[in-house]
């Protein structure tokens with residue numbers, strides 16, 4: 316990478332958060348072509364959750380800006396903090412919320428500490444550094460030490476408040492080092508390399524730019540089954556691209572990987588074959604038995620998909636599509652029916668479970684297809700909570716067929732991901748709402764839940780959620796149908 320004298324100007328807390336997620340993201344945020352950014356619902360979801368946490372934490376309305384600090388409001392929002400960093404950098408931050416606490420500041424017998432809303436299960440480095448930069452600049456402004464910040468999280472049942480000690484040497488050193496490294500990265504003419512942990516890219520606004528570059532370069536992370544640590548090992552062995560992996564001898568790789576552990580050497584053949592499949596566009600059968608024997612005599616299938624809210628820890632929608640087998644033997648997709656079961660406030664889980672049970676009973680001998688393990692785990696736990704017997708739980712488990720697991724067991728296909736979106740699109744399925752995904756469905760759910768009764772946007776949000784869920788069921792069917800056809804063609 317070439318170093319140029321980029322004028323860094325100011326480093327913001329937002330840039331620091333981006334950098335913690337991915338070094339390249341911070342660079343692109345500053346110098347990337349803004350028109351290439353893709354909208355992602357994650358920021359909106361995060362702000363929405365933060366707002367809920369703040370309301371639960373501080374019922375009284377906070378004041379705004381410096382005036383609110385001077386008058387000693389209980390909470391303050393909309394404040395812009397400026398000052399110098401540990402190495403003299405010009406810093407700027409916008410704390411989400413300040414809470415008044417006991418102490419002495421330039422404004423009187425009180426001071427403030429920063430508060431942020433935490434999404435996810437634990438406090439991360441991103442949360443710690445955000446609080447640390449806010450704390451540092453707040454100290455300059457209020458003329459009083461900021462010894463801690465709060466990370467708060469509202470769940471369905473309670474509010475968690477975690478106190479983060481900002482005086483610790485470790486956190487101050489972490490802030491200093493991170494700001495220094497971020498500054499260094501921003502001086503380069505070219506962006507840092509694509510992250511080795513490509514899972515981060517799914518929710519990143521730069522995914523369009525980076526995915527295109529990764530494909531064009533034949534990036535190793537494009538090979539399905541190669542995560543960050545395996546990619547690092549392959550680099551050490553001199554394998555730097557999809558093409559070089561595809562051309563490698565499997566036995567030689569197996570031997571070389573043995574020093575890194577059996578878990579790596581065992582999959583040498585698999586990753587080379589996957590790279591070859593992706594390079595040449597080949598499909599390969601891995602298991603000669605039928606992938607979906609249950610469908611041969613089934614009178615029909617139910618396809619099941621859930622939509623979840625991870626913060627509330629609830630599955631808010633259970634969707635079923637019913638597809639009957641025609642007397643002639645084919646599947647009656649035109650007559651397919653969608654049955655959504657929404658978990659509403661006024662209903663308890665018991666009500667949803669009764670309706671799900673009723674549906675499964677009505678189509679007793681029909682297998683239930685789903686994609687990935689989430690659905691079956693979720694419904695199993697729900698049945699357990701509702702006091703179903705061990706025999707019932709066993710029967711329940713036996714009815715569910717994970718199409719993703721069957722695909723992985725029986726076929727190798729030329730895709731960089733075996734996720735539903737990727738495989739169903741490859742099989743020819745088109746989602747009726749382009750760009751929709753689980754995060755968008757969650758956003759629509761929250762908009763629907765919070766909107767005024769009968770409003771236009773409320774009914775639209777619900778329509779979009781149901782359409783998305785129905786499409787996911789039909790996409791699952793598309794993959795199952797492909798597997799079933801292969802069963803017929805290769806018998």
Ligand code: SF4
Nearest residue numbers: 337510516519522525
């Ligand atoms: S898409 Fe991935 S590699 Fe690119 S900036 Fe975002 S997280 Fe980093």
